[in-house]
Amino acid sequence: MWQLTRIELYKIFKKPRTYIAFAAIGLIILLIQLAMYADGETYLEFMLQNINAAFDIEGKKLNGFFVFYLILHTLLVHVPLLICLVAGDAVAGEAAMGTLRLLVAKPISRTRLLLSKFIASSIYTLLLLTFMAVLGLLGSVALFGVSDLMVQKSDMFILLDKSDVLWRYAAAYGFAALSMMTVASLAFLFSVFADNAIGPIIGAMSVVIVATILTTMDIPVFNALKPFLFTNHMLNWKGFFDRPVDVREVLKSALVLLAHIVLFVSLAIAFFRKKDVLS
Amino acid sequence: MSFIIDVNGLTKQFGELTAVDGLSFSVAKGHVYGFLGQNGAGKSTTIRMLLTLIRPTAGSISILGQELTHHRKAILQQVGAIIEKPDLYTYLTALENIGILSRLSGVRLSKADLLQHLERVGLGERAASKVKTFSQGMKQRLGIACALAHNPQLLILDEPTNGLDPQGIADVRNLILQLSREEGKTVFVSSHLLSEIEVVADSMLIIDRGKKVAEGKVAELLHPSETLVLLDTADNAATKTLLAQTQWQHFLQEAAEGILLQMHRDEVPALNRFLVENGVAVFSLRAKHSLEDYFLSLTTPNQHVAAYTD
Numbered sequence: 001m002w003q004l005t006r007i008e009l010y011k012i013f014k015k016p017r018t019y020i021a022f023a024a025i026g027l028i029i030l031l032i033q034l035a036m037y038a039d040g041e042t043y044l045e046f047m048l049q050n051i052n053a054a055f056d057i058e059g060k061k062l063n064g065f066f067v068f069y070l071i072l073h074t075l076l077v078h079v080p081l082l083i084c085l086v087a088g089d090a091v092a093g094e095a096a097m098g099t100l101r102l103l104v105a106k107p108i109s110r111t112r113l114l115l116s117k118f119i120a121s122s123i124y125t126l127l128l129l130t131f132m133a134v135l136g137l138l139g140s141v142a143l144f145g146v147s148d149l150m151v152q153k154s155d156m157f158i159l160l161d162k163s164d165v166l167w168r169y170a171a172a173y174g175f176a177a178l179s180m181m182t183v184a185s186l187a188f189l190f191s192v193f194a195d196n197a198i199g200p201i202i203g204a205m206s207v208v209i210v211a212t213i214l215t216t217m218d219i220p221v222f223n224a225l226k227p228f229l230f231t232n233h234m235l236n237w238k239g240f241f242d243r244p245v246d247v248r249e250v251l252k253s254a255l256v257l258l259a260h261i262v263l264f265v266s267l268a269i270a271f272f273r274k275k276d277v278l279s
Numbered sequence: 280m281s282f283i284i285d286v287n288g289l290t291k292q293f294g295e296l297t298a299v300d301g302l303s304f305s306v307a308k309g310h311v312y313g314f315l316g317q318n319g320a321g322k323s324t325t326i327r328m329l330l331t332l333i334r335p336t337a338g339s340i341s342i343l344g345q346e347l348t349h350h351r352k353a354i355l356q357q358v359g360a361i362i363e364k365p366d367l368y369t370y371l372t373a374l375e376n377i378g379i380l381s382r383l384s385g386v387r388l389s390k391a392d393l394l395q396h397l398e399r400v401g402l403g404e405r406a407a408s409k410v411k412t413f414s415q416g417m418k419q420r421l422g423i424a425c426a427l428a429h430n431p432q433l434l435i436l437d438e439p440t441n442g443l444d445p446q447g448i449a450d451v452r453n454l455i456l457q458l459s460r461e462e463g464k465t466v467f468v469s470s471h472l473l474s475e476i477e478v479v480a481d482s483m484l485i486i487d488r489g490k491k492v493a494e495g496k497v498a499e500l501l502h503p504s505e506t507l508v509l510l511d512t513a514d515n516a517a518t519k520t521l522l523a524q525t526q527w528q529h530f531l532q533e534a535a536e537g538i539l540l541q542m543h544r545d546e547v548p549a550l551n552r553f554l555v556e557n558g559v560a561v562f563s564l565r566a567k568h569s570l571e572d573y574f575l576s577l578t579t580p581n582q583h584v585a586a587y588t589d
Contacts, residue, residue: 011379097366107354107356277332
């Protein structure tokens, strides 16, 4: 399996398209860091305008941890779209290129072939997140230094001691990885049904966008749907920045995401095993 | 005789369309076996079923003495193939393509071995070039090199001379003959051109609209002194069964207009006598064209029926 996965990774990293996501993430992170460096205090003033009259918050509010939180908050909504570029291309791209028939005619079971492709897509996803974490966290800490983290919630501000922050980022990284793999598995499922890469990329992106809108709209008829929408659970990485962390809630969301991954990949395998390769 | 491929009653339906209809044939070891039919006749569908890309609706396939669905992995390790077009990873080099595809076939070759395979098809100097810079002919040659890299016993080549210039076509023909004669490989090669099959194949199968039209040794099927006879009787199915016991059984097909037989022109009176003696009510018996004309008519759209019913 590892041999197959290595071949898949080799193919992924030989494609120019693969690096679009790295370039986009790198650019956004640098832009946010530059913007914060140039005008971060104004942003903070605006954010804190309601509580500045009542509280006097001391210390370096604009620090590396704060900027990285801001980066995660901004990027983890958009990274799924970039992940779809690779995961949606995994099978459909091969079908479009005509190489899927070469692969399926090889002495490899279709299940192993598909699993190796999914593992390779997941490794790509993890690398993208790691790139984001390293550039975002290290870059921000280098530019802005380290201090206590101030997190804005819907109805409160939470102050976290700087010594209490790193483990939260590590846990949030793990949770975000699960969220992104859910998106990857959805794009992957669509990829099995299509003979061109555009369809599954746009299809998966559309599902993520529609589900995200349903998640964010506070309308009673949609609220009943929310527990079943994976996008509703994807943003629960923020739960690690609560005090205390609601472990039960975060774990529940993680399990819902995991169940989605298993469901999407199982459906992809079940369909692919029976698919007539006509491309 | 040992058979490398043994197909029985192979059928594939796509909804209402029957792409392959009860096809049966056997390919002898070490032979070059031609698979002839016009575009859309069902050749590629059959080849895709041989390579497990498509699941048959009915019928069985044995390759190398083993049933394909139950021994897929072991069989495909011994098979090299080009399926329709030689589509490869265009963003990778020729060397990367052949390296990846041979590894997927279960073989890890050294760079020197891979280069040798590329040199065999005249691509040694382009090993480091990306495939997107290749012409159609070069891709076709690379496809053949990739199909051969893991040293398979059976080669399945779907229209391998498509897109090649005359020199390229000659090279592929020579390679096919060399693989069969010198290396003992079995080659199953499809084409829509009789002239392609005629020069390389020992035996051949002709299909039309998913059904077998003829199967046999090329030299016998294309015997120039033989004539195609169209016979129409009161009960064509029963007549066909009766003729299957005779010396005319080697080419005997039931067509929409009657029964087609191939025989020497001098034998036609004997056939007539045989039918009368056996009480067959004959409406018509016409000797018109050679079998070769019939095959050519198959590859020329709109002349299909006219060529042997005029």
